[in-house]
Amino acid sequence: MRLVLIGPPGAGKGTQAAILSQTLGVPHISTGDLFREHVTRRTPLGRDAQRYLDTGELVPDHVTGGMVRERLTQPDTRHGFLLDGFPRTVPQARQLAAILDAAECExxxxxxxxxxxxxxxxxxxxxxxxxxxxDVIRHRQRVYERQTTPLLDHYSDILLSVQAVGPVDEIAQRALKGLARPI
Structure with missing residues (x-):
């Protein structure tokens, strides 16, 4: 199963991704983890990303897309993945579509x-x-609303909304129940 998880920072995407990844048997790919890995290794993409992460801005598409493209070529993603944090904008969604088209999947x-x-x-x-x-958290919320909300329309035909308040296990069950229904 190939999934994208979206929601404002702090909505619990990472927590839910870990549960869903284990339940569905596919890797959890967090752009936050990719950023931290590249920043720690001081790769060119990591140095670029660091400047934006420090201010709460979104990392530019070419940087994020490069990290995701690289990660999706790894063998463990062949049968599916959970993307957490990408795409965040419609241009990134188009970039992801191109990556998936090249791999002949969707x-x-x-x-x-x-x-x-x-x-x-x-x-x-x-x-x-x-x-x-x-201040940075609230700024990220505004950035999310402005730049990510258009994804809801872009993905309307495959979008499932999950209320992310309550016990972690209940939220995961809501997500799995939604995935069990035909979209």
Whole structure:
């Protein structure tokens, strides 16, 4: 199964991706993890990404797309994957479509995890990362609304919305129940 997970920062995409990845038997590919890996290794893509991550801006499409393209060539993605954090914009969705077309495959579904802003701000502040100040978190929420919301229309034919408030296991069950239905 090839899935994209979208939702505002702090909606629990990473937590749910870990559960869904194990349940569905496909790798969880987090662009946040890809960014951190490239930044740590000081790759050219990582150095580019660092400048944007420090301010809460979205990393440019060519940087993110390059990291995702590279990751999707690895053998463990042959039978599916969960993309967490990419695409975030319609141009990135087109870039992903081109990557998948070249591999002669397509997405099965897009899961949108939804949660009120105050819930996600609290969640992000509690994880205590250095880049998770309240100002940066709220800025990321505005960036998400402005740049990612158009994806809901772009993927409307394969979009499943999942309320991401409540116990983690219940949220995962909502997602799996949605995936079990024909889209």
């Amino acid at each position: 997405l099965d579904a897009v899961l949108e995890f939804t949660a009120p802003e105050e819930v996600v701000v609290t969640r992000l502040l509690e994880r205590g990362r250095p880049d998770d100040t309240e």
